[in-house]
Amino acid sequence: MTGLSAAYFLSHTYNVDVLESSAEAGGLLSSSPVHDTNIERYYHHCFSGDAHLIALMDELGLTADLIWLNGSTGYFSEGRLYPLTTPFEILRYPLLTVRDKIRLALLTLRAGKYKAASYDDMTADAFILNTCGRHVYDSFFTPLLRSKFGDRRHEVSAAWLISRIAIRSDRGPQGERLGYLRHGYQSLITALSDAVRRNGGAIHTGIPARTLEKTEKGVWMVNGAPYDVVVSTVRPSILTSIGGPHLPDIPHQGAACVTMGLSRDVLKGIYWVNIKDEAPYGAVIGHTNFAPFEWYGEHIVYLASYFQDNPPAGHEERMITDFCTRFGVSREEIRWHYMTTDTASGPVYTTGYRNLIPPDEVDGCYCSGMFSSPNYPERSMEGSIVAARAVADLILSRKVRHD
Ligand SMILES: Cc1cc2nc3c(=O)[nH]c(=O)nc-3n(C[C@H](O)[C@H](O)[C@H](O)COP(=O)(O)OP(=O)(O)OC[C@H]3O[C@@H](n4cnc5c(N)ncnc54)[C@H](O)[C@@H]3O)c2cc1C
Structure with missing residues (x-):
């Protein structure tokens, strides 16, 4: 999403080449064909607050395909499935006390009001124990943190947790309001790729960026070919390993x-x-x-x-x-x-993560992706588009000054 979005935003001004190591475009948002449609390799939905994603879908002519559905939830414990969507189901849920439920409800209501980023140095563990107590921590949050971060869960910051709760608080009596595209998010990847090509760009799948080197004149070469501008959207350690600027790795x-x-x-x-x-x-x-x-x-x-x-x-x-x-x-x-x-x-959004976020440009090479600040403290399709827009705007503003 970051690479294709950046390519799209830049393709109005530059001749763009996208190098994608996999056989098809889309990265984490790619799909597999199932029957007559496509299904994401990893489950995806969007949120009503994803303003940039919704605007991009509109620009690409996908608005009629965006549908809003109820996302119901449940908890499975010791052989039983407990629905946990409607207020009645939540009240009836036996594994939390009434006091626990009130504390959780207050946390959910307040989540949007916390300044999440200022909790970057506090662990999620400490935050939950302070606000909700031990029983909610053990029986509600531990399974979620364990499933998401495994053994590293105790290092995760409260900033991540708060923003995660805030994102997931758009719920009515029937559950969260979540967006999905008819024919799956593959239609977004296809529409973006088509738009890049229509603007004269090329998408080279199955072609990894293997080498990056800077000439004496300060021009970055990718796989031996010189480019006016290079944008990397891969994990910083991959960029460094193929010859790009040295960046601190992000777990x-x-x-x-x-x-x-x-x-x-x-x-x-x-x-x-x-x-x-x-x-x-x-x-x-x-x-x-x-x-x-x-x-x-x-x-x-x-x-x-x-x-x-x-x-x-x-x-x-x-x-x-x-x-x-x-x-x-x-x-x-x-x-x-x-x-x-x-x-x-x-x-992995460990405490102090904010200090690891790389700038959008290092030594003349641009980088943007899941690790960039618009994806902090939680990465998303929306964050990819905002990160891509920011790096494209930076490049375009420098070009104007240069021209
Ligand atoms: C299980 C799961 C569920 C998710 N659910 C949601 C959701 O419901 N809603 C939501 O908004 N977000 C969701 N996300 C997050 C969302 O998918 C990502 O934030 C977004 O797709 C990241 O896009 P990206 O382009 O930054 O990274 P990626 O999709 O990882 O793209 C990086 C690309 O670089 C390619 N690459 C790597 N090395 C090289 C190289 N050397 N040369 C060329 N190419 C290379 C990779 O193949 C990949 O295509 C989910 C993610 C996961 C894993």
Whole structure:
């Protein structure tokens, strides 16, 4: 998203070449074909406050395809699935006391009012313990933090947690209002790629940037070819490893996601189910309890997990076996499945993260991506577009001055 958006914003002025190492464009937002449509390799939805994303979709002619749906939630604990969407379901939920629920409700109401960035040096652990107490920490937040950050959860900053809660507070009695594109977010990737090409740019898939070197005249060369401007949207350590400017690395984590086609709904109509007990995945996402079932003709479910460094051996099989046992699903009910992994699926927002964010330009090379300030303290499609816009505006403003 960052690379394609930056290419699009610059393609009105420059002849742009996009180098993408994978076989297709889209990165974390890429999709696989399923029946007559596409399904994201990693579950995606947008939020009503994603002003830049919504404006870009409009500019690309996708507004009619953007639909707003209810995202229901639930918690799975010790063999039981508890719906946790409506006020009545929340009141009835037995694993939190009334006092816990009041504290959580107050935190949710106040989340948007906190200045999240000023909590960058406090751990999420300390913040939750201060505001909600030990029981809410153990029984509500620990499973969420464990599933998202694994062993590094105790290092995560309160800034991340607060902004995460604030983003996810746009909820009515039927759940969160979340946006999805008819035909999936692949239509956004396709529309962006087409727009870049229409403006004279080229997208080279399957071609990684292998080398970056600066000539004596100060021109950056990518794979041996000179460019007036180079924008990198890869993790800073990758940029440095191929010869780019030296940047402090930003800790990233990997994501492994199993996508399955099932013959029945095992999530009682719920979209997002958090797993409270220890499991090889942290959430089960019922995509067709969100996007209309009729688009696919079968129940599509994701098993979501994050990992440090590399996914554990046999991870896909372990996730599926656990899912079958935990949710009482037989193997025959899983019609197909595949796992997608990415070792740089997002930064780990440790305390002090703000100081690691690189500037948009270092030594004449521009860089922008999930690690940039518009994606702090949480990366998103919206953040990618804002980061791309900022770096493109910087480049264009310098060009005007230079011309
Ligand atoms: C499981 C999961 C769920 C998510 N859900 C949501 C959601 O619901 N809503 C939301 O807004 N956001 C969501 N996100 C976040 C969103 O997907 C990202 O913030 C966004 O897609 C990041 O885009 P990017 O271009 O910065 O990074 P990437 O998508 O990682 O793009 C980087 C690209 O660089 C390529 N590359 C790497 N090395 C090289 C090289 N040497 N040469 C050339 N190319 C290279 C990669 O192949 C990749 O295509 C989710 C992310 C994950 C992992």
